[in-house]
Amino acid sequence: MIEITFWSEGRFMRYCVDTKTGNKLSALGFGCMRLPSSALGSVNVETSEKLILQALEAGINYFDTAYLYRGNEEALGAIIKRNNIRDRMFIATKLPHASVKSAADIERYFETSLKRLQTNRIDYYLIHNVVNLEQWQCLCALGIEEWITKRKSDGSINAIGFSFHGPQHEFASLLDAYNWDFCQIQYNYADENYQAGRSGLEEAYSRGIPVFIMEPLLGGKLADGLPKAASDLFLEAEAAHSGVAVKDSSRVDVSVAWALRWLWNQSGVTMVLSGMNSAEQIANNVRVAKESTPNMLTETELATFRSVEKIFRESYRIPCTGCNYCMPCPKDINIPGCFASYNTSYVADRISGAIGYFMCAGALGHNPHYASDCIECGKCAKHCPQGIAIPNELKKVRRRLQIPGAKPIMSLVSKMRM
Incomplete structure (x- = not known):
């Protein structure tokens, strides 16, 4: 079983050692998929640059992008190059495995990511959006295991993992299929038993595989999308937790804080990725990261999550996170x-x-x-x-x-x- 030890450093952030690589990772990672963009989907580089630099100064050192995130790798690469900050951060990006038809495709997609990011190495490389063991086996038939060995040997990849969006029963098989350095799962209090879920988190933890969390706020649904009755419960919990009255205007920040606390309360969580697109969001999330520790929540506070989740489930009918993987539609439907x-x-x-x-x-x-x-x-x-x-x-x-x-x-x- 992996032992995750967190500690605070300076005024801002908590860190843990990724036991597979020895890297010191911030408890909070920056998910770049939702960087500020125009109505047409192009990344606003100027605004994104300010956010990334703010996050870096606050102690966040892990930045997650992907080949498939439109314009995302290019924007991140330009920001890193312009500010000379490559050695202050860990970069994660992803292989679009569904588009891989040959060994040459693996190499081509990887080289394209390096070029876009203007770097000679990827610290954390993921097989993107894996749903079952068969998909990994198809890549193995194309020689991906040998390719990973070569790339790790020449230093262009530091750690290899996968992001998972399949059913629970496939997750354990994938964990055992290769000597993974880490994995990434969708997980939040509304998705406790969805996809890999809590059981998947515990499976990875028992095998010593670091787990990075994506969609901690379910695409924002657990932030500004909560029914009022649900966010009211978090306001009450925050008042009891802090010992001071909470303003109604803080409703969204409070809902986010509790969603993140629920994750960091669990020992198996190595890092939580958040798609922050405002200075206020970064400041709030960093504050919560600094203050959160495993097993910090009381039984009363955990009961609050169960009540909130019940209200949420009764209100939300379609579990869309707004990731836009379904787009563009041939008929241009939004x-x-x-x-x-x-x-x-x-x-x-x-x-x-x-x-x-x-x-x-x-x-x-x-x-x-x-x-x-x-x-x-x-x-x-x-x-x-x-x-x-x-x-x-x-x-x-x-x-x-x-x-x-x-x-x-x-x-x-x-x-x-x-």
Whole structure:
């Protein structure tokens, strides 16, 4: 069993030693997938640079990106180069294994990542979005084990791991299939028994494999997406925890703090990745990282999570995290936007959900794209890490939010506005 020892250093951050490599990792990692971007999806490098430098100064030293994150590697690489900060951080990126058809593809994708990131080494390299043992075996047939050995030998890869989005029963098989340096799982208090889940965390911990956590806030759903009744419980818990009254304006920060505490309360968690896109988010998360320790939560506080999770489950109908892996849609439907609006219609009210739906569909523009435009090609569902049957769920969106006759009505309104 791996022994994870955390300690504080300076004013800001807690660290632990990754026992596989000896690296000293910050308890909080920076997930770059949700760096500030334009409406068209291009990364805002100037804003992202400020956030990355703030995170680095606060003691965060692990930055996670991927080949498939549009413009992400290039933006991170440019920021690192311009500020000469490569040796102050660990970089993680990922191989898009679903696109690998030959040994040459493995090499090509890796070299492209190196070029984009403007570096000669990847500290933590992951096989991206693995769902079963068969996918790893397919890579083995192409010689990936020999390739990893070569790359580790020449120093261009320091640690090899995988990010997992499959069912629990596949996770243990993957852990035993190779001498992994680490693994990355989706895990939060609302997903305790989803995908790898708590049992997967404990399996990896018992094998001495460091576990990095992604989606600790379920794509923000456990931050500003909680029903008021749920976040009220966290406000009460925070007041009891801190001994001082908590302002209602702190509702989101408090909800985030408790979601992160739930993770760091568990001994098997090596590091938590958070996709922070504001200075305030970084400051809040760093503060919580500094203060959190394993087994810190009381039985009363743990009971609060069970109550919050129950309210959350009753309100959220589609477990979309907004990762955008399903995009682009051949019919240009804003799938994450549709699902966010659908969930809002239950968390808040149906009118709010409908407004959000027509906005994300571009209903008042020249070329709107509605849930009803889905042709059920299934391309989106193949790429969904959550295993959502997207075409079926879009039908639910249409039935709940797209009232009969909405398309011609919105088209008429659009023309009248011109």
